Amino acid sequence: MKDITPQQQKVLDCIQVYINKTGFPPTRADICRELGFKSPNSAETHLRALEKKDFISIESGASRGISINNPEIKHEANEYPIVGLVAAGSPTLASENVEKVLNCPKGFFESDFDYFLRVRGLSMKDAGIMEDDLIAVKKTQEIKNGDIVIARIEDEVTVKYFQRSAPNIVHLKPANEDFSDIEVNLEETELYIEGKSVGLIREN
Amino acid sequence: MKDITPQQQKVLDCIQVYINKTGFPPTRADICRELGFKSPNSAETHLRALEKKDFISIESGASRGISINNPEIKHEANEYPIVGLVAAGSPTLASENVEKVLNCPKGFFESDFDYFLRVRGLSMKDAGIMEDDLIAVKKTQEIKNGDIVIARIEDEVTVKYFQRSAPNIVHLKPANEDFSDIEVNLEETELYIEGKSVGLIREN
DNA sequence: CATTATACTGTATAAATATATAGTATATTT
């Protein structure tokens, strides 16, 4: 992180204060009003300087598209969506699948994650994953053998242990003797890995 | 607070998730994209309904001028100690037993709780409680049959199902067939109930 | 049975906003 100039610090503080006060970031004009600038370009150039120094991110084209980069994890809390294991289709954050959102501190689990998945069924019982548990899912394709993955095979979504047995053969193994392994031949069947489990929460 | 419709809840969640993801609220068009609406007016009317019911505030004329009203639940976070199952003696919050502290929002589980207990052994495996899991423990003497309790019998601390079989007989039942029930005659043996499990967290 | 709330599509537009361009001036670095 490069050093910030006093004026840039003022602009950064102004953005933070504005967000705290209103709930959304300021426009260039808002910053000018707050800090007494007479040209929107004053704000613009400061914003670009802050962006270059990585203090903020600016989403191009979006109004008020400023977000403050906060690499240090201060017990900031986040709202994470809880999605259900929909029988057909992958768990998506977009639509009717979001059950509710759960407030959880950033860095709660060792790895960061993207959403919670509500578990249906007992196929991972012996891994201590019970019905209605919430799995913290990190969307990633970096899977190692033995990871617990959220996998979609032809519109069916399941939670299983991942094991690549051969270059084109993946085994999805349940942790329950009442269920059997799923062998997926990647040349015949489409397998999409939604992500992997990085944690679990049970409310009882 | 008036009651919210399922669809309005989705829109509200969508706003919250969008803010988490981007740092700023969505536009009407953004909401449509996320939820699959084809007219910006769909988002607009839902927003106005949410505003009328006081779930959100909308700043007139401002782009992305949506803020979520959440005066009551301020997602206050607390530091909870993680204590180990010390072989002799009850889990105390004395500093030598505190492994570390975990930041967790208030009201994270349905019931409030006092500390986390690091689980040793697999005696509650079939209840989905695995080695190294963290049990959220509420210090209480109000125990019902079937509750998962943290019990101390003569300096030995265990986690078990609680069942009062007779006025003076308590059974502490494991959830693992390799372990056997512990029958406690309250007239002969001292049983102290440390508290009960109200939730579980697994970091993996 | 009329009214109101919910839940949408589709179109239009004034206002809000990001952002480029053209300058001026000072301090710092190479």
Add this chain to the structure above:
DNA sequence: AAATATACTATATATTTATACAGTATAATG
């Protein structure tokens, strides 16, 4: 001495965005 970063004013404009208006349809309410 030239280049670069900072720190502004002033103007212009394409795009983004909020928001109104016109419909359709269904369920709930009084």
